[in-house]
C-alpha cells in the first residue's frame with residue numbers, strides 16, 4: 001500500500017515535470033544568426049579546412065561554415081618573390097561582395113603569402129588580420145614546410161586561425177603569457193607552440209558585451 005502511494009506520487013511528479021517543460025517559454029535565440037565563412041583560396045586540403053572550422057567553432061557561438069573554393073586573386077601575385085601579398089588578398093576580399101550571409105570571412109590557403117613588415121618590403125608571413133576588420137587570411141605554407149608531424153601542422157594552423165580571427169574581433173597583440181593573441185614577432189612556429197590557443201581574460205574583458213557573448 002505504502003509502496004503503491006510512493007509510486008503514484010512519483011508518476012505525478014514526472015507528469016508535472018513534463019507539463020512544466022511543455023509550458024516553459026522558448027529561450028530567445030540571438031538573431032540573425034552570425035556566420036563566419038571559411039573561404040579556401042586555391043586548392044586547400046579538406047583536413048586543413050576542417051581543422052580551422054573545428055578550432056573556430058570550439059571558441060565561438062556563431063556558425064562556422066566552409067564555402068566553395070575561389071581562385072587566388074591575380075592582383076595579389078607578387079612576381080619578384082613568386083608569392084602572394086596577404087594585404088592585397090584582404091583588400092580584394094573587402095572590395096568584393098562578401099559570401100552570402102557572412103559576418104566575417106576567414107580565407108585559408110596553402111599558397112605562400114607575404115606583407116610589408118616595418119621597413120622590410122616583402123616579408124613572408126603565416127597569416128594576416130586587421131584589428132576589427134571583416135576578414136583575415138591564414139596560410140598553411142610555413143607550417144607545411146616546418147612541421148615534422150601532421151598533428152603539429154594542424155595544431156599550429158588551428159592556432160593561427162584563432163589568432164587572425166581574434167584580430168577581426170578587435171583584439172590587438174597581447175603580452176599575457178600563453179595568450180593566443182601574442183605577437184609572433186616573425187616566428188610563426190615557436191609562437192604557435194607557446195600559445196594556449198585561447199583568448200586570455202584580459203583580451204576578452206576588452207570586448208563590448210555584444211561581441212563577448214559570441215565567444216565561448
Ligand SMILES: [Zn+2]
Nearest residue numbers: 163167173183
Ligand atoms: Zn597578429
Ligand SMILES: [Zn+2]
Nearest residue numbers: 174179200203
Ligand atoms: Zn590576451
